[in-house]
Amino acid sequence: MIRERFANHIKKLENELAEMTALVASAINRSMEALKSRNIADAKQIIEDDAIINQKRQLIEDNCIYLIATQQPVAGDLREIIAILNIITDLERMGDYAEGIAKIVVLLGKEPLVKPLDYIPKMAELAVSMLNRSIESFLKRDAKAAGAICNEDDAVDALYDKTYQELIDCMIEDPSTIKKATYLIWAAHNLERIADRTTNICERIVFLVTGSMQTINVSKY
Amino acid sequence: MDKAVIETIRLNLYYGDFLALEEVNIRIHRHRITAIIGPSGCGKSTLLRCFNRMNDLVESTKVEGQILIEGEDILSDKMDLISLRKKVGMVFQRPNVFNLSIYDNLRFGLRIHRMMSEKKKIDEAVQNALEHVGLWDELKDRLKKNARTLSLEQQQRLCIARVIILKPDIVLLDEPCSTLDPVSTLKIEELLRILKRDYTIVIVTHNMQQAARVSDETAFMHLGKLIEFAGTAEIFSNPKEKLTENYISGRFG
Structure with missing residues (x-):
């Protein structure tokens, strides 16, 4: 077949993309585990490992x-x-958000949290699930699935709203919590951003399949 | 939408029993460069040659349907082929300069068409045509030299000059760069972009990148049929027909 060489290159690119996605999903999951267990050593490792994600991105870009x-x-x-x-x-930016959460783990140190994490791990779980399925739909050229994933962003936004409100309440009640509560808002915000970036990916999939760029779900944030 | 300069309506063309063009409906617009692409034998050159009835030279050709040039049916018996080919000039794959001086190559058509006889006017027309194709500065001191001493690119430019000296409306080019090196090819493409201000240009090319670079609109043909005709950006970024996509991305052809 005349296009064999080209098809092999594309296949390789797609594999690289799947690998990069796995690295990013893992960074998000690990940062959440580090936050839950307050494991500073793990957090530092995640920060260091972000360079691997950046290298992967560069490699894929070079191949493109x-x-x-x-x-x-x-x-x-x-x-x-x-x-x-x-x-x-x-x-790559999602990797930076995961790294940001790891940095928050380091900043929080060993001191107790202002309140339980509550919705934050759930936000991470939803975001990672959206991310994994978005790349699956890319590899399958499934614009319909990609469009549906975009709408799941609303659930992440809703959890962010609740987290934000609760942490604001904490701060109003006891201003001495402001610093630590702000850190948690940042962590939640990073997860909200991750889910939002996933909707960008899904819009790209719709573009790939249909040839037209559409904004499917405009995030509240 | 602009009025079409060339329009074919349900055009069929047979070479003997072979149906070379089938139900071709195309509208080519003024002052645009239209590229016709498609695999070998798809009918692209045949279609191009319909526009100035060059296919008449091929024996046992039969044409059905209509070809309108600025609204005039050129298939009519009343059509004067000499004036048609003056109005619709053609440049071929290989530069076909005559074994004459550069000057006489350009004067040739003027004489055939009895367009002018005064030497001063002819000189002006020659200079004008050579300036138009970017050859004047290079050649003005050696107009008496044989045209065959020129480089291939210069020869092809001269062929284009020989067409435009007759003040055509339409310039047809059948793979005009296929014998040229890449730099000469880009220079000819640049020339076409300049010429489209004054002429309507239709180019047949095997080189898809050339079609993508130079044309405003692209027609894709396959097995005698016009499969898709749209803006070049559209054809090369998001073609509507699977067959077009498969061809331009090298899946066949």
Whole structure:
């Protein structure tokens, strides 16, 4: 087949993308575990490991540039490569958000939290599930599934609202909690951003399949 | 939408029993570069050659349907082929300069069409045509030299000059860069972009990147049929037909 070489390159790119997604999902999960268990050593490791995600992004970008330069892809092939270039930007930033949560774990140190984490682990669980399924729908070219994932962002936003309100209440009640409560708001905010970036990925999938860019669900934040 | 300069209506063309063009409906617009792409034998050159009735030269050709150039039915018996081909000029794959001086190559058509006889006017027209194709500065001191001494790119430019000196409305180009190196190819493409201000240009090309670079609209043909015709950006980023996508992304052809 005349396109075998090109098809192999694309397959390789898709595998790299799946690997990068796994790294990012793992960073989010590990940062949440570190927050729950207040494990500073693990948090520091997550911060260090963010470099691996960044390297992966660079590798994929280099491969995309190579394919564009040498194969002159058009139509669906071109849209896929452009979609991948955009998706890795979102993934890389999600990795930074996970790293941000790990940094908060370090900042919080060993002191007790102002209140239980409550909805925060649930936000992480929803966000990671959205992320994993978004890349699955990318690999399957399933625009319908991708569109549906976008709507799940509302649930993450709702949990963020609750967390935010509760932490504000804590601060009003006892201003000495402001610093530590703010850290938790940041952590929750990072998770909200992760879910929101996933909707960007899903919009790219719709673009890849249909050729038109649509904003499917506008986040509250 | 602009009025079409060239319009075909349910155009069929047979070479003997072979149906080379089938139900082709296309509208080509003024001052645009329209590229026709498709695999070998898809009918793209045949379609191009319909626009100035060059297919008349092929034996046992039968044409059905209509070809309108600025609303005029060029298949009519009353059509004067000499004036048609003056109005619709053509440039071929290989530069086909005559074994004459550069000057006489350009004067040739003027004489055939009895367009002008005064030497001063001819000189002006020659200079104008050469300036138009970017050859004047290079060649003004050696107009008496044989045109075959020129480089291939210069020869192809001269062929284009030979067409436009006759003040055509439409310039047809059948793979005009296929014998040229990449730099010469880009120069010819640049020339086409300049020429489209004054002419309507239709180019047949095997080189898809060339179609993508140079044309405003692209027609994709397959097995004698016009499969898709749209803006070039649209064709190369998001074609509507699967067959178009498969061809331009190298899945066949």
